[in-house]
Amino acid sequence: MKRAEDYKKSIGSLRRPVYYRGELVSDVTSSPATAPHVNAAAETYAMAFEPEYEDLALAHSELLSRRVNRFTYIHHSPEDLVKKIRLLRAMGQRTGTCFQRCAGWDALHTMYILTYEIDQKYGTTYHERYLDFLRHVQENDLMVAAGMTDPKGDRSRPPGQQVDPDLYLRVVSVKEDGIVVRGAKAHQTGAVNAHEVMVLPTTALREEDRDYAVAFAIPADTPGLTFVFGRQTNDGRKLEGEGWDAGNRRFGMVGGEALIIFDDVLVPMERVFMLREFDMAGRGVEVFASTHRQSYGGCKTGVMDCLIGATSLLAKYHGVDRASHVRDKLAEMVHLNETLFGCALAAGLQALRTPSGAYMAHPLLANTVKLNATRFIYEIARLAHDISGGILATLPSEIDFRHPVIGPQIRKYLQTAPGVRPEDRFRLIRLIESLTGTAALVEVMHGAGSPQAQKVLLLRQANLAHKEQLALRLCSPDA
Ligand code: SF4
Numbered sequence: 001m002k003r004a005e006d007y008k009k010s011i012g013s014l015r016r017p018v019y020y021r022g023e024l025v026s027d028v029t030s031s032p033a034t035a036p037h038v039n040a041a042a043e044t045y046a047m048a049f050e051p052e053y054e055d056l057a058l059a060h061s062e063l064l065s066r067r068v069n070r071f072t073y074i075h076h077s078p079e080d081l082v083k084k085i086r087l088l089r090a091m092g093q094r095t096g097t098c099f100q101r102c103a104g105w106d107a108l109h110t111m112y113i114l115t116y117e118i119d120q121k122y123g124t125t126y127h128e129r130y131l132d133f134l135r136h137v138q139e140n141d142l143m144v145a146a147g148m149t150d151p152k153g154d155r156s157r158p159p160g161q162q163v164d165p166d167l168y169l170r171v172v173s174v175k176e177d178g179i180v181v182r183g184a185k186a187h188q189t190g191a192v193n194a195h196e197v198m199v200l201p202t203t204a205l206r207e208e209d210r211d212y213a214v215a216f217a218i219p220a221d222t223p224g225l226t227f228v229f230g231r232q233t234n235d236g237r238k239l240e241g242e243g244w245d246a247g248n249r250r251f252g253m254v255g256g257e258a259l260i261i262f263d264d265v266l267v268p269m270e271r272v273f274m275l276r277e278f279d280m281a282g283r284g285v286e287v288f289a290s291t292h293r294q295s296y297g298g299c300k301t302g303v304m305d306c307l308i309g310a311t312s313l314l315a316k317y318h319g320v321d322r323a324s325h326v327r328d329k330l331a332e333m334v335h336l337n338e339t340l341f342g343c344a345l346a347a348g349l350q351a352l353r354t355p356s357g358a359y360m361a362h363p364l365l366a367n368t369v370k371l372n373a374t375r376f377i378y379e380i381a382r383l384a385h386d387i388s389g390g391i392l393a394t395l396p397s398e399i400d401f402r403h404p405v406i407g408p409q410i411r412k413y414l415q416t417a418p419g420v421r422p423e424d425r426f427r428l429i430r431l432i433e434s435l436t437g438t439a440a441l442v443e444v445m446h447g448a449g450s451p452q453a454q455k456v457l458l459l460r461q462a463n464l465a466h467k468e469q470l471a472l473r474l475c476s477p478d479a
Contacts, residue, residue: 001069002141004042011038012142016444018192018258020229020339028192031273032238034229036249037256038193040099041143043091044071057088061138063131068138071101074112075359081348084296089341089458091130092302096248096435098255100190102260102299106291107198108134111215111359114200114284115273116356121280127356128272133217133271144184144217145194147185147259147260148288150202159205159212169199169262171275179266179275181214185262189255189447192227194220197260204282213281215274224265237334241455243398244427247434249345254443286361287455291304292448293370297344300373300444307435310428311384317425318389319389319417329383330404336376341417343369364461371454377444381436388432393428 002010012029019025020033028034046059048069059080060066075081083101091099094409112134115126150159153167162168169183185199198217205213212238216224230255233409237246247253274280312330315321347365354360384394391414400406401423411422434440445451 001048002045006047007042007045007141007143008038010195014195014221016225016227018227018229020379021231023357024190025192025229028060033235034192034256035250036097036238037100040095040097040191040251040256040438041101041190041252043095044099044101044143045069045141046060047091047094047363050132050276052089053087056083057089059083064138071105072108072134072138072141073132074109075351076357076437077359078351078411081294081359081361085341085411088295088298089302089305092299093305093308094302095251096303096431097251098189098299098308098439098447099141099251100145100255102194102291102295103146103148103189103255104194104196106197107146107148107200108137108144108289109291109360110284110288111217111273112410113287113358113360114280115213116355118280119224119279122277122353124277129270130273133273140195142195143193143196144196145188145191145220145260146288146292147188147191147197147199148202149186149188151186152202154250159203159209159391167213168209168212170204170265171214174275175266176269178266178271179214179216180261180321181265181267183262185229185260187257187446189257189357191220191258191260192229192256196220197222197225199262200284200288201281202285204285204294205278207278208280210276213276214272214273215284216272218267218271219267222265222267224263226261226263227260228261228340229256232439234434240399240465241360244423244430245398247430247437251433253437254439255447257443266363286363286457288352289449289453290361290363290366290472292364293454294344294347296373296444296448297340297347297369301337301341301344301379301396303435304340304377306430307380308333308337310432310435311387313316314425314428314432317416317420317428319399320387325365326387329387333380333383336380340369340376343372349405363457367454367457367461370448371451374445374451374454378441381441384436388429393435394431395426396434397418398426401426408422 008029025031047053058067059070059392061068097470118125150168153162161166166183172180172182200215349362350362351359
């Protein structure tokens with residue numbers, strides 16, 4: 001298994017074009033824009049060597065007959081899916097942000113299930129191929145980025161009816177030794193600091209769109225791949241140096257999302273896991289969605305633990321921690337967070353066994369987790385803003401705080417409870433700002449699919465006909 005430093009070294013040595021604000025990033029492990037995200041992902045490697053996390057961070061791989069980092073492991077029981085959520089919460093508490101590696105982990109899990117089911121239906125041999133790839137990932141303890149979301153162009157049209165056929169990633173040609181693909185994947189978490197990119201279709205497909213039914217994995221430095229790293233709220237502050245204005249400066253605000261462009265990329269046949277089996281694309285989306293949506297009840301509750309702690313501390317610094325309305329709001333924050341966590345655990349406990357032998361999170365509960373996250377996390381952030389006060393939006397910069405003329409005045413006029421150092425209060429305010437900023441909240445809203453996508457699956461899974469029968473039975477004349 002890799003240690004955190006091995007991971008950083010291996011990512012630093014990758015040669016591929018990564019753009020940020022018009023410039024090529026030569027080393028993502030040292031660029032101020034990307035380094036925090038590398039640090040956050042590196043914690044998934046560090047944790048695997050800490051005895052107290054042994055049970056959560058490691059798992060026994062049947063493929064290698066040895067223990068591997070759990071972020072490369074396929075869940076084979078409900079208990080595995082419960083451990084996953086506990087691991088993600090611990091990781092969220094540790095980093096206070098998205099540590100990225102679970103998106104690819106969830107894609108690994110999805111392809112395990114999907115390749116098996118495609119083979120069952122079509123007599124193909126994708127699963128064997130896929131196991132070779134999985135072995136490679138586990139042996140080398142690789143980080144995989146999930147390439148799920150296509151740019152989608154005009155949302156009212158299917159892939160083949162877009163003005164530009166490349167707005168969904170597609171197969172351009174099939175050769176003897178591989179396939180050529182073109183297109184892009186947007187908002188890809190951890191894309192610039194992963195070893196491999198795994199691509200899946202983003203939507204259910206019809207026969208006329210069979211060229212869009214493609215799944216594969218390629219090394220991140222494959223020729224033809226280009227990465228464009230996205231901007232985040234306040235990302236300019238990272239360029240100012242090591243100060244506190246950047247908030248969670250060691251681990252960043254969100255997952256470090258990027259646009260990945262595939263410019264006629266040759267994918268070797270041994271890395272192709274779906275090729276034109278269009279009727280299986282929807283199943284892939286369903287499995288990935290359930291798997292990744294459950295994850296939000298782990299990572300985000302860990303991040304919210306950090307926010308609740310920061311808010312509670314700031315209330316102390318302000319001298320309002322004993323006010324009954326503040327305690328009531330803190331209780332509300334805890335309640336929302338634990339509700340989210342409880343539902344994610346339940347989605348694991350109620351997991352479904354798939355024909356491959358792997359378990360997937362209960363779809364109804366997993367989608368409930370994600371829909372709740374889009375509400376509860378915003379509400380927890382709202383309460384944090386309420387308790388923190390307007391200073392969250394008006395705090396002067398650290399540069400002013402350190403200024404020889406104005407700095408002493410800032411200390412004098414922005415002091416609070418006796419014994420509280422102004423700089424400690426300011427650091428905390430910047431952390432809360434970072435944990436509740438636009439990018440952090442939008443990631444919760446749209447990451448793993450937008451709320452409407454969850455509602456579609458909720459209704460599909462809810463079995464309304466059964467509920468209608470229950471009602472009829474109670475109110476029928478002979479009840
Ligand atoms: Fe993992 Fe959460 Fe980030 Fe998704 S949002 S990649 S589940 S940490």
